Amino acid sequence: MAEILAGLSAVLAWQVLGFLAIGVCLGAVFGALPGLTATMGVALLTPLTFWVSPEQGLAMLLGIYCGTIPSGGIPAILINVPGTPASIAASWDGYALTRKGQAGLALGINALASTTGQLTSIAFLAFLAFPVASFALRFGPAEYFGLTLLGVSLMAGVSGGHVLKGVLAGTLGLALALVGLDPMTAYPRYTFGMSEFLDGISFVPVMIGLFGLGEVLVQVSDRQSVRASTAAAIGRVLPRIADAKRMARATFSGAAVGTMVGAIPAAGGDIGAVIAWEQARRTSSDGDSFGKGSLSGLAASCSACNAAIGGGMTTMLTLGIPGDAVSAILIGALLIHGIQPGPLLFANNQAFVFSIVFLMIFASLLIMVIGILGARPLAKVLSIPAPWLWAGIIVFGTVGAYALNNAVSDVWAMYAAGLAGFLFRKMQIPLGPLVLGLILGPLMESNLRRALILSRGDWSAMLTRPILLVFLAATALSLLWPLIRAKRGAAGRNQAAIGDA
């Protein structure tokens, strides 16, 4: 208890809270601009923290981290351009709500569910850090392969009624992920002699192009903007009590999924959000509304991608293993401030751990307030003339894609993806599975091949790993679920017909 109070008192200084507020606001800007990522924000501002105390420096960096992910959902909801890769799933239901004239409600749910996800994962960090981290440590290449296979199997679920086209788009994403050096032998594949392709196709420019530029071209073609279709309606921001009760299960199960996935190194909020969204869809009595403006679908994805923050921090602080690029930079910043993450941190400096916990709680609450108060002004973006909005999306998307690596090739990738996104929409080919395939493809291939090296080429040896078996069973269930559901639906209709007779 004394450590908890010491941790709290360390952060209740106006300088620390001031740095936290600055970090959250900067994070909100980074998240809302497609192409600018949490990694970039934390990396750019880390040097600024060297001249202040560890609490002040960490407050700013954690503020950026906790502010970026929720605000990544804002452009995903308003203009169908995910601000961060973790917000892809938020665009599926969020943008559909905007088109229905419920942009305010979508932004409100984004703020509330994001904070719920963050706070849930922070609770895991505070009270269950070691069990969560030890579970994450049991992941070897075979388990990672199982996780990615489960992610790939969700392609059918996120296809929105066009299952064949969706799975085909996902396969195309997997094929695009083959471009670059072979992950095990560094043999160049499909690079066509161009050095720009050696590192593979970066999915952030592809994401901006598919969702952002593709949407602009569709609206140019249809000459119908979101504004015209919704009469610039914003609607209420906070959900009704009944809606909140309906979303509660999806929100908390999304938070649990996000925390666990976030705790696994290299598996971030993007994968967690998709898995949580699909899980919520499958267990919902109203699964057919997912992807068409479901409040529960939006809540599950927002909650999960934000819960991954606490999950990643748990692994980082307990084991000293970075879960993602942001955690890796944070470890560097902590080391510079003389703090060594790992089991000894919890044994020797518990007060500092609780300082981190309280900083994350305050950051999470602050971004919720900003999200709710800012929902109406932000939604006003829909009331500016559509061509002006398109110009903004194009220029911010272009410069955002370029800024990732200072490479024009990323802008080419974005524009090519934009054209493809336009044609795919016209042909009713879902875009979500393509991005899913592009993200998961390299992870799936490299981990399967690593697992086979460890088992000396013996495929059956992999089947002795219980976590992998759980993932394989979940994958099978995921693939068979549409058939089971259809059969149950048919059985229900037969029962009803017998009853009527």
Place this chain on the structure above:
Amino acid sequence: MRHADTICGALLAAVGCALIVSGAGFPAGTGGLPGAGFFPQAIGALMALLASALLLRGLRRRSEGPFSIANMREVAVTAALLLAYLLLWGTGWFVVRTAVFLAIMLSLLGQRWIPALGYASALSILVYLAFDAGLNVTLE
């Protein structure tokens, strides 16, 4: 719309076959381990199979009408402008180049010249200040 299924199915079936053939040319694995061509071939086979199903579905329902794009001229002009903007990347000042591109695009999409130029200039300066001056992203 079903013509789109036919075209898309045929194209992706061809891509799938190309992946299978090209994957065979990559170095094979040793000691029973998959080589660099294993995944391209597996993905290619899956893609060819799924694309063939889409192709067959498209051929069966061909009577439902061809694939079309509304306002093709505006879309083509926007795409051409984007291509020109990209080809001119790195030439001249970012602010001027971007402002001119955006102003032309906005006017072609029915906006008045002067407000379009004003908005395009303001947006270009804002982006330049945020990225080049603020985040040290070299845009020139």
